[in-house]
Amino acid sequence: MNSALGTSFAHLHVASAYSTHYGVTLPEALAEQAAAQGANFLAVTDRDGLYGAVKHVRACVAAGIRPGLGAELCVHDEEYRPLGRVVVLAHGQTEGRGYAALCRAVSAAHAGGTDRRGTGQRGTGQHGTGQHGTGQRSALTPASTGPSISRAQLADLAGLASLTVLLGPDSDVGLAIARRDNTDAAARLAHWQRALPAQAVVLEIVCHLAESGTVGSVTPATRMLALAEKSGLPAVFSNAVRYGTPDEAVTADLADAARFLLPLAELETPQTNGQAWLKPAGAMRQVARMIVDAGLHDDGALERLLRDTEQLADRCSLDPVSDIGLGRPRMPEARVIGVTGDPVTELWRRARSGIADLYSASGSRAVEAAHAQLAHEMKTVEHLGFASYFLTVSRVADIIRGMGIRIQARGSGVGSVLNYALRTSSVEPIANGLLWERFLSPQRQTLPDIDIDVESARRHDIYREVFRAFGSDRVSLMSMTNAYRGRGAVRDAGLALGLPDAQINVIAKQMWRFNARDFRRALEEKPELGALAAEVRESQQLDLLVDLTARLDRLPRHISVHPCGVILSDASLLDRTPVQASGMGLPMSQYDKHDMDPMGLIKLDILGVRMQSAMAHAVEEHHRLTGESIDLDRVPLDDAKTFELIRSTRTLGIFQIESPGQMELVGKLQPEVFNDLTVEISLFRPGPMKNNMPLKYLQARHGEVSPDYIHPRFEPILRETNGVVIFHEQVMRLFDELTGCGLGKADVFRRHLGKPEQLPQIEEYLREKALARGFSVKVIDQIWTVLAGFGSFGFAKAHGAAFALPTYQSAWLKTHHPAAFLAGLLTHDPGMWPKDLIVAEARVLGVPVLPLDVQSSALDYRVEDLADGSQGIRLALPELVGSTEAERARIARHQPFSSLQDFRDRVNPRRRTFEALARVGALDTFIGYDRARRHELLAHIQSLRGTAVVIRADQLAFEVELPVPRYSGDRAGAITSLELRGRTQTDLELLDLNLAVSTHQMTRFHALFKELGVTPASELGNLPGGTEVLLAGVRRATNTPPMRGGRRVVFISLDDGTGPVSNVVFFHDAQERVGGQVFQTNYMLVRGRTRRSGARGVSVTGENLWNLFDVARQVKERHAVERAAAQEAASAAAYAAELAAHPSAQLSSSGASGTLHQLNAAQSA
């Protein structure tokens, strides 16, 4: 390039915001800024990885500049002595060799860090360890944590002219220079030169114009330049950039505070000044001149430095396609997916045989239709070359099924007959009106995406099996970037300012339901933040906190393993993505979901769904107790009792339809067939809700208005939803009917509906074609209004149908096997409601939850047949707060126990666990289930001294009695444990289990409720609309669903122990009246008015809200006063009677007259 002397400067060393807690500017902003400054090249060299690499390359392509990629890595020598941090840059125009070497170097650094203890978020290596800070002191501390690559490995990878290593101020050479030890610096440099291939080593000159004698001053820079001249090595100039513009230096300060976990005022090595920004060419040249001028360099030194920088940039310019492979998908090799011949032929064969199996029962017409659809789909698959993809996904599905794990495909892939025939998906697409083109078409620009739901409890097993089957050089987990949100942002900003923890906690607790960058506006607008807003006005520091919090919002914070993404590729995978260990030990790509498509990485979402585990548990329990096997996937989809239960709105625990809003909608909609569930689930989405679609649909469904199909030709498309457009598939069909554009093109139009700037073009096309196809202007006007209003909202019917299946299955289980189903819910906790509510539901359904008992409680919730023929659910051991997994495993393993001694010897519980078990009654078995003796039991356990006898698992217990002494007479009363005294079983359970199973925690308030006239939740449904009511209970859920009109509405679900929750809605005016209590009070009394919604639903519009404990106290105080008054009155009456009986008695008794006075006073008051 000829710009060395011109207006362009090539930055070779730049950390993006994906260098978490270090860089603070997003790659897109950096690339745009560089281009605007006239640069034609920009490298991003994130710390310990390529976290921002794909975003950077794409941003450079968009900005029209050449991308470079590298990473800042720690290096160690053969004896694990740290050699500081270097920048490793990939060479371009090498057919990907440079980029591959860089990926492998980063992976090697993560695999080779000398400490392998770390898990999870260790990956980013910057988490508060402060190990590799900006300061010179820290960079040479032993590489005990964080990623580090050995110099020998780096040398190997740098072979074939793949990489350049920049030795800058943080390298061992630079640190020696900073110590003014030129001899050591020269020796260390010589070592690097010997170790690495020729021309792979370059010195990096950095100067931030800091004060003389500090890091980043001119002196070390000029000495480093002299070292380069002396050793005959090229030197390049960089600014070790951490942010785009000077004003972002503040954010970098915050990042440092967060990295070191110290307030700004206490940072040992804060950034020396605010000069690490992406300076334009002029400013860089100015600094370079000062460096050259500060030392003794020859005349050409300045131009040589800038020219060498430019030349290295040329060398490191990557071609997005030939070097990085952007946009080129790579599937696993045929042999890996068990295919020997041509994948296309194999795919045809498997799909045809699948159709024969699955459709033959439905008649020959269905078979024909399926074959026709398959031919249609295969045309696209062959055209796009995705045959291997489908085989890969179906291979994974086979692997999972082979492990005996429940599996359910979700997403637009459900719309494909091919996926159904391959048994990747279990929803039949043709009869359900699903569309292939919603999933894949030649017009779709992105890689197909099939999501697979599995039992959450088995997800990791599946991952390991997939790694085993495909080979770990072809599989990786995907990562996700976690960005700052309100609470995290305010905590780190508060930390930086040195605010006290307690104060930050109080503020952080209020940071929800708004974006941190809108903090200031939220303070002005939200009534519940009023108190905080007042404090902010008073305090300069809090005022600063508000703005700093906004600064951090949305910045990448750390990466972690994505909950479901598995990347499947061919053997070149590790040349195209760096990997690091995830928390579960398996390698995880440093790229996130946004990077998958551009990198041509095939991602499969294998999502753990707790409901699948819960259902699997229910099926297992049923099998264990009865020997019967239930195949949920073969349960008929038209069971009348199941729909009856759903229509009753007692949907707590049922997949997808258990939230208060869903209960209300189910009540109004009254589903009768499977498709109604698909519709219901699709309606309950932000888009449709905002567009008032539920109301329109319900009116048409219940015959309040007749369906408006606009035109007879639309009727087949809109009949299933009574004329209301709900599904993406309907929009696509409408486009196709109107314009004849084909469904693939129609899906493109559908997606563009969400972009206002596209609408005029679409409208023009549609009007022209529709007129030609015989639609009147009036009809076109009408349908266009509907389509344009639809926007990108709505829901793919494929999603809805895929969700509706587990919804139906879970409802079926709840209807027919409630005990097993609830045991599944309690074990795997799949829903939105806390366990107490599921316990309450069980109580209402006549399935008691049995207390914890070391003789029968297992590691999960088990169904027990009870003496009266009914069934109960036994509380599981993991609920015991503070117990260890090992203790619980020992209990489960050695059950049953013959005595307390036997229990103690075999379980060897810690004192804490032992006592907790006694307190909640889990050891009552050893006192004959006589609760009264629990005091004795606990006292006895507390008096035990010495260690338990350790006996081997296979050994018989010592039959030495460890009887609980039985006290009688006076001593019985003396043995009261303080921990038990005055506490009910419910209190104890809440304390040690966080869950009350014996009775509901609200039971003790029931007398109070009666006195106050509180309506029990179970009776709410009998009240007419508009009735004023008092409700009370414990808060079980808070929802702020999207609402038409945009004003926030708060739903609170209250549980008073009498039945399902009662739902109270607080509108804006009530929220203002109630203030922060609407979110903060957990035990409450509410006054409101009933509102009937549909045949079954009732909710309450809240008007006011009180803390239940306050109310209880006030009532108690009033009682006390009344009692006192009553006593006074009684004694006064007695006195009067006495006076009447003995008129001679003296009236001068001060006590008596005083009482009378008081009484009079009380009466007159």
Add this chain to the structure above:
Amino acid sequence: MPHIIDAQVDVELSADGDPRAFIWNRFEHTVIGQPQAVFKRTRWWENEGIPTRIDTELWRLDASRGGEEQHRYDLRRGMDGSWVLALDWG
């Protein structure tokens, strides 16, 4: 001993952005040699509001008035681009 001046001055910059001359007390002082810039960080969190920069810009340079003996000076540039002659080092 440095001599505190603390006076607002007009500064003329070269094409590269370095100070080339400044006018103080109506007299032009011409910069001799390569001036050096130094950026010193501030403890901004002790003040009100978020600053646009976290450092102050100081230029240390040699300059002389007419043919007089050269002095070493510190020039400070404010956030708004205005210049202050801070010190005369003699």
